[in-house]
Amino acid sequence: MPGPLSHIRVLDLSRVLAGPWAAQNLGDLGAEVIKVERPGAGDDTRGWGPPFMKDKDGKDTSEAAYFLSVNRNKKSVTLDISKPEGQTIVRELAAKCQVLVENYKVGALKKYGLDYDSLRQVNPSLIYCSVTGFGQDGPYAPRPGYDFIFQGMGGLMSITGERDGQPGAGPQKVGIAITDVLTGMYASVAILAAITHRERTGEGQYIDAALLDTIVAFNANQIVSYFASGRVPVRWGNAHPQVVPYEVFPAADGHIILAIGNDGQFERFCEVAGCAELAQEARFKTMSQRIVHRAELIPLIAEVMRTRTKSEWIQVLEAATVPCGPINNMKEVFEDPQVQHRKLRVDIPHPLGGVAPVVASPLRLSKTPVEYRLAPPTLGQHTEEVLKDLLGKSQADVDRLKSRGIV
Numbered sequence: 001m002p003g004p005l006s007h008i009r010v011l012d013l014s015r016v017l018a019g020p021w022a023a024q025n026l027g028d029l030g031a032e033v034i035k036v037e038r039p040g041a042g043d044d045t046r047g048w049g050p051p052f053m054k055d056k057d058g059k060d061t062s063e064a065a066y067f068l069s070v071n072r073n074k075k076s077v078t079l080d081i082s083k084p085e086g087q088t089i090v091r092e093l094a095a096k097c098q099v100l101v102e103n104y105k106v107g108a109l110k111k112y113g114l115d116y117d118s119l120r121q122v123n124p125s126l127i128y129c130s131v132t133g134f135g136q137d138g139p140y141a142p143r144p145g146y147d148f149i150f151q152g153m154g155g156l157m158s159i160t161g162e163r164d165g166q167p168g169a170g171p172q173k174v175g176i177a178i179t180d181v182l183t184g185m186y187a188s189v190a191i192l193a194a195i196t197h198r199e200r201t202g203e204g205q206y207i208d209a210a211l212l213d214t215i216v217a218f219n220a221n222q223i224v225s226y227f228a229s230g231r232v233p234v235r236w237g238n239a240h241p242q243v244v245p246y247e248v249f250p251a252a253d254g255h256i257i258l259a260i261g262n263d264g265q266f267e268r269f270c271e272v273a274g275c276a277e278l279a280q281e282a283r284f285k286t287m288s289q290r291i292v293h294r295a296e297l298i299p300l301i302a303e304v305m306r307t308r309t310k311s312e313w314i315q316v317l318e319a320a321t322v323p324c325g326p327i328n329n330m331k332e333v334f335e336d337p338q339v340q341h342r343k344l345r346v347d348i349p350h351p352l353g354g355v356a357p358v359v360a361s362p363l364r365l366s367k368t369p370v371e372y373r374l375a376p377p378t379l380g381q382h383t384e385e386v387l388k389d390l391l392g393k394s395q396a397d398v399d400r401l402k403s404r405g406i407v
Helices: 018-028 084-095 116-122 147-153 178-201 211-218 220-229 263-273 276-280 287-292 294-305 310-319 337-341 383-390 395-403
Strands: 009-013 032-037 052-054 060-064 075-078 099-102 127-132 205-210 246-251 254-259 324-326 345-349 355-359
Touching (some): 032 084, 084 116, 127 178, 178 205, 211 220, 263 287, 263 294, 383 395
Parallel strands (some): 009 032, 099 127
Antiparallel strands (some): 052 060
């Protein structure tokens, strides 16, 4: 079966992470994605290495792992959009696409006549998605934005990190550019909704996707708890404000997560841990009492947890249906039997030799599954193909564009 978006063509004028992530999602679902890049340079992330992809002989190529992570299922076309002839080609491409994704600064494409109002003149049904740091309006709209800044500004770092009074206390960012990734996901959802609307009505529309909006929304129940109570949420490190014990404990050979969510689980934990008497004490018997007496309980559990290895604990706790889990590094993640069963690593043959290793899409559709059709492209790999097959350019036209540095 063709992918659910196999009837959709996407013009990807974005770079780095948020916009490319959205476009990759659409490509995974079957859309034809044409990625426009600067001649001779390309997407910034092509150079964000090491590490770089290895060729069949195990030698580094020019393709950075960062670029590989977010640009599969795309065709690369090099095009200088600062030149009038390059702008004309973008308009020709936009006329043949259903979706456009861009992440230029607010107003930057207007001077080239490539903003939404201009392009909908040549394609009224175009879905045009702009990804920016602060959105298209407001006092901060002109500012550039970076994930780290948004994690702090949007409140996430105020609830992430060890709690005050503990060793290492202080705000902490998440270990990936989570604001960009989430914005790409929200943009994908918005684009899919706009495609559905377009197919019912024939209308295109404009999508304003902002990193600040995304990270504020991501705070979810923490924000609504603040609205409801007036109490500002604080950092709890690896602990939970309303569930005890629900945190990381040192085992004999590393660390393990305990996530005990009810009284029955706590009783079973104490039984297999050899401390059944704890579950019968009035101060620990119920969740509300464990919360009140957290400071007394946690050191007792920590002492018990140090007596066995991670694997020993996981074996006995899982047998007793007590929620627990390891803290894996990336190597251990892909050694996990469940991860291997789900085939979460995908190796795509690459034109430079060897394979491009990527993480499988978590989108699992029974009738129209994700396909890994194209490895992340080399710079300009598909320029001639797109110009000739889609826009009807002759070889002489392509040669002339190359000689003038347009492509």
